[in-house]
Amino acid sequence: MLDPRKLLLLRELARRGTIAAVAEAVTFTPSAVSQQLSALEREAGVPLLERTGRTVTLTPAGHLLVEHAQTVLEQLERASAALAAVRGGPSGPLRIGAFPTATRALLPAALTALTAAHPGLEPMVSEIDPADVSAALRAGELDVALVHEYDFVPPVTDASIETEPLFSEPMYLTDRPSVADARDDSWIMNKPGTLCHTMAIRACQAAGFEPRVRHHIDDFDTILAFAAAGQGVALVPRLAASSPPPGVTLTRLPLSRRTLVAFRRGYGEHPAIRAAVAVLRPSAL
């Protein structure tokens, strides 16, 4: 394997012209430089330099190797710079909370981007319902969280929590043209206590009825499978409705769900939080 230290000397020779000048530049003796270049020549198997007068000049093969040496050394520089960035950049554990759909749909790509950009970070993900996020953030159990808001559920405003909106998505209803048309159907909803559950109940109340809830299921894929099996109707966000099972028709409703990222107030400029928010923005996904 070619030794980059020797390649560096060759490149410096190409720049400076004499072995003595190279030696001075790297604070070696000219003898050391001469020996190193001789060794490089031996390894290369081709003459790289030749005496001309009392200095040396590069042969064409020498110039060729200088070109390659240049790219090798640049690449090594880049590697060192990347390590320096890791040393200086955000590092350590980063506790991320997210609602289940986001965990499945958003986080894989986001985490890949996050650790690629900041290898020192150790993201740790916990599924958590938006209703519980504020407490977890305040308690320091989470550093940053993905939450959502629904039209029918006023957002909890907590002075110690800051949010940044990420995107908005429409809601879909299974097999019925509107919520009002599902008055007499069985409903499949998320577990009580979750924001999605509250949203679905309120949506029905706004349509003038109390829904009959038969199933309590948190996973939207399972909910859609139940709907396909004729077990009832359900409200699902677009994020969970990208590939509905056959037999389920989805109707877009004039309801929307907004996804936000939440963190403790004042931590928006914390490097790790900044990095996490950056990879979660729609433009990064």
Add this chain to the structure above:
Amino acid sequence: MLDPRKLLLLRELARRGTIAAVAEAVTFTPSAVSQQLSALEREAGVPLLERTGRTVTLTPAGHLLVEHAQTVLEQLERASAALAAVRGGPSGPLRIGAFPTATRALLPAALTALTAAHPGLEPMVSEIDPADVSAALRAGELDVALVHEYDFVPPVTDASIETEPLFSEPMYLTDRPSVADARDDSWIMNKPGTLCHTMAIRACQAAGFEPRVRHHIDDFDTILAFAAAGQGVALVPRLAASSPPPGVTLTRLPLSRRTLVAFRRGYGEHPAIRAAVAVLRPSAL
């Protein structure tokens, strides 16, 4: 500076999973690999691996460095391959003959390309008139030569010399619409004994007159400068007529000059000759 030997070990660790496997692959002891990777970690200033169970796994920073290591090692491989190509490729002196215009207009770029592709070659150029090329090639004073043929001068066919046509170019006449119109002018021609001189004489004879030759000059730029100074008319090839001096108008004639590359018969497959012909073809220029 990062040591590529250590980077190689890191990359192998990413591939093979255990230090023991890496050690076997590079025929070291596991201890040596462990020490090297520890040293790399120290130089990097970031944890690169961590014990998990009884094996080690790469940290995100470790994976990042593996990516860079990969490109560094590939680049070093390329450099080695280039040197191997130089060792195996054509090398040594290559004596090239060329007529003066070609020396000026064609060879600089061609030689650059030639030594870039085959740094082992040492091209040595001699200006030589096409009329003398056959003898020089046969005598071994040249290995390859650029020559030209004119419409009025039948090409010398020599059984021991092989040629390959490169390109054809039109001839231009200064300040007169045709050769016949220059019957009464003074002429500026190349030195007697050159092919260009013979060509010009024959062209005049074909137009029905013997030219009155006032100047004998070999360099076409000088010839054009003389023409601009009103010293006479001249025939010049396009290669020499790319930027005529002000005051000279050039008329394209139905005469052409063909440039060929010549070498000893049977040497067309010689690596150095092949390489030289390749960079002289119009597609390479």
Add this chain to the structure above:
DNA sequence: GGTCAAGCGTAAGCTCAGCTTATGCTCGAC
């Protein structure tokens, strides 16, 4: 032509990086 400094190469010696061997620790399988 003689002298001298600049520049390079080689020989000899020394230092330290990096290998091996030896040993101990931890983890996971049986």
Add this chain to the structure above:
DNA sequence: GTCGAGCATAAGCTGAGCTTACGCTTGACC
């Protein structure tokens, strides 16, 4: 509980690569 796989550390040895010393060649200057 036992045992082997896997890794880390300590100790010792070898060789790569540095310095110092010296000689040769070249080109400038007198």
